[in-house]
Structure formats: C-alpha cells, structure tokens
Amino acid sequence: MRLWIKDPIAVLAPGAERGLVVEDGRIVELVGKGQTISQKADHIFDAGRHVVVPGLINTHHHFFQTLTRAHPQAINKELFPWLRALYPIWARHVTPDGFRLATRLALTELLMSGCTCVSDHQYLFPAGLEDAMDIQAEEAERLGMRMTLTRGSMNLSEKDGGLPPDSIVQDEDTILADCERVLARYHDADEGAMLQVALAPCAPFTVSKRLMVDSVDLAERFGCRLHTHLGETRDENEYCLAHYGCRPIDYLEECGWLMDRVWLAHGIHFEDDEVQKLGRHKVGIAHCPTSNMGLASGQCRTLELEAAGSPIGLGVDGSASNDNSNLMESVRHALLINRLTYDAASITHLDVLRWVSQGSARCIGRDDIGTIAPGKQADLAFYTLDELRFSGAGDPIAALVLCGAHAADRVMVKGEWRVEDGQPLAVDVARLRHEHGAAAKRFLESV
Ligand SMILES: [Zn+2]
Secondary structure: OOEEEEEEEOOOOOOOOOOOEEEEEEEEEEOOOOOOOOOOOOEEHHHHHHHHHHHHHEEEOOOHHHHHOOOOOOOOOOOOHHHHHHHHHHHOOOOHHHHHHHHEEEHHHHOOOOOOEEEEOOOOOOOOOOOHHHHHHHHHHOOOOOEEEEEEEOOOHHHHHHOHHHHOOOOHHHHHHHHHHHHHOOOOOOOOOOOEEEEEEEEOOOOOOOHHHHHHHHHHHHHOEEEEEEEEOOOHHHHHHHHHOOOOHHHOOOOOOOOEEEEEEOOOOOOOHHHHHHHHHHOOEHHHHHHHHHOOOOOOHHHHHHHHHHOOEEEEOOOOOOOOOOOOHHHHHHHHHHHHOOOOOOOOHHHHHHHHHHHHHHOOOOOOOOOOOOOOOOOOOEEEEOHHHHOOOOOOHHHHHHHHHHOEEEEEEEEEEEOOOOOOOHHHHHHHHHHHHHHHHHHHOOO
C-alpha cells in the first residue's frame, strides 16, 4: 500500500516540500516543491495541519522509576543521596505487575510525545522480576514501538561497600546467563528490526570488573551495543579515584570499553583529553538535559564531544530524576541548557532535532531510522501548530522547539499509525493512569 503524506506545513528533510510517500514500512519517495508523486498512491493523508519530523529516539531511561515520581524522600537531592533514598523503596516495592504498568506508562508517554524508538536501562532485578526484559518486549510490541532492550546489571551492593541494597543485585553468572538468553531471544540485527538488545552494567562502579569485561565479550559475540552511566557527577570522579586510583574514563579503558559499540549516559564531567579520547573511539553520549538540570548534575560538553567524533543522542532519563517521559520537552531543554554553555549561533533548533533523531540512532547503532529519506524506515512524528503557544510563529520547524511542542498529533512507526488525534491506538490512557497511579501508591507507604 502506497501512502502519500501530502502537503505538510513543513518536513524536516530537504526536497520534501510536498510531502513523502510511504510503502511497506519504508519511506520510498520525497515529493519536492512543484512536483507530484511518481506513481499513483493507494491512499493520501492530507498533512496540511502538520509539521513532520523523524520519529524521536530515546537513548536513556529507567521505566520503573515512574513509580516514584516527585517522591517526598527524594525530591531536592543530588544523585548519590537521591539514590540512597530511593534504592530501599524500589527494593521493597517493585513487583512484576507494577513494573509492567511502569513500562506501559513510560512507553505511552514517550509515544505521545513523538517518540518511535526507545531504550530503557533496566538494571533493577529483585527476586520475582527475572522476566523484566520479557515484560518490556511484550509491552513495546503491544504499543507497536521499536525498542532496544537494555539489559542492565548490578552485582556490587551494600555488602561490597556499594550503594544498592543486597536484595536488588544478582550474581555475575546469573546476569551473564540472562544476558545471553535475552540476546538469543530478542536481538534482531536486521534492517527494520523492532527489537534489539544492548548490555548495560548500571555503572562501572556497581558491577565487578569481570562483569564489565565479560559484557564486552558477549556484545562482540552477538554484535550488540554496550551502555552504562558515566561522568554524571563529580562524586563519581572522587569515588573512582578513592576506590580504583584512577578517573572513570581510565577505568572504562581498562575494561575494554572505549569503542564505537558503546554509548554512555550523561557524559558531563570530562577533561579536555578525555573528550578527545571518547571522540577518537566514537563512544556515543546520551545527553539527558532535563535530568542534568533536575539533579543539578552539570552541563554536558556536547559540541566538543561531537567535534571530537562522538555521536550525541538525547534521553529523558529515569522518571524520578526527570519526572516525566516527554522526549520533545527534552529537545527544548537541550537547546536551552546548551545555550548556557555555547553562543546562540553555535547551537540551534536544528542541532537538537538532529541529536534526537540521527544522533540517537547512531548511539544505539542504527542507520535505518533517524532521518526522512528514501529507503529509511517510515518512523515519523506529526505535530500541529494549533495551540496558543504556537500562534504567530514564523519558522514552523523552529517553532516546535522554541514554542515548546510536547504532544504529537500523529505518530507512525514502520508505516503504521500508532497515535491518531493525539491518542495512542493500543492503550486506554484513562485506565492506564488509574492503574499506574494505584500501583505507585504503595511506594509512599513507608514515608
Ligand atoms: Zn540513568
């Protein structure tokens, strides 16, 4: 079936002034100014109210944290005290049913903001939640979203001098066996894949060195990506110097992690030579502007990293450090926080839109999504400019970022509509709000 998405207000692609044609899940043709389609279309979608951009790609999140938003014991804290407050609460209360609702809620929020492909850094595995990755695969499939199942891990806990309670970590052998199981079952390396898998020790300091090294071996064997948190706070540098006698990047290098298979969450506190080193090895950075502001973590050196060779993608980060999962809102935050570091001409709305699409795709190792061009997957986000906040806007693409687009009117994944008139087709939003809200109540019981 050929669908002509006809005459949009604007498209974030050169030569698509009159829209684009989608067939069998792919973009097959861009229709330029004064042109018409080369072959007859089976359907025409009148996009006269829409600004069309590539489906947004989220490179970092922790879905389970939606259950502890604005938690009274965690608000107004920086990272380490924030984690110390929340770990015991998560350890006591995250159940498979709650985790499923948290996953569904975060995916739905992301989708409604215009996101078509997500990765969730899931590192919490208390007893009973051994099927976490399977639950996430089912929920992504239900919503029709692409997902990189990011199998996290922690094997150092309080008994080893770490922050997490003993009850939410697993031993090395259990982790590696499950990583292998999840890879074998879900990792699809083919073009157009709906599910892929990445391996993701929570942070180099919450797992053993052997697990870091063995994760690389497994990733190379299965051809998958590697992910972890790095450079989020200054505390982390001090912790690393005290415990390992080196800075985090040096430790990462010792573990064999400096390579283009890796993308790091945050990547803030790096020295000049470390920026160059990351760039040389093409290590990707999941820039999480909203979270970085929320936890007062600092400002990522995005432009230096990008100039050095690192892909920059965007992530909303966990819902307890960014209390919503709206990726389009984080695009705006990316522009604003980077304007505190760089001048206005150096960082534009086009840069942040490029990060959330092409840059994010590079971070998760995909070249079939992230741009609107013939041959690419038909993953698209459509925004109207009907709200008061857009009235009077000149440049429609700039308006999305500067006026603050936050809700997609339509979303397409692999050529299929997944959101229409602002509503996801596969989820009853009111019911989900009720069920998730009820599940989250128990996380307040111990306050
Ligand atoms: Zn995170």
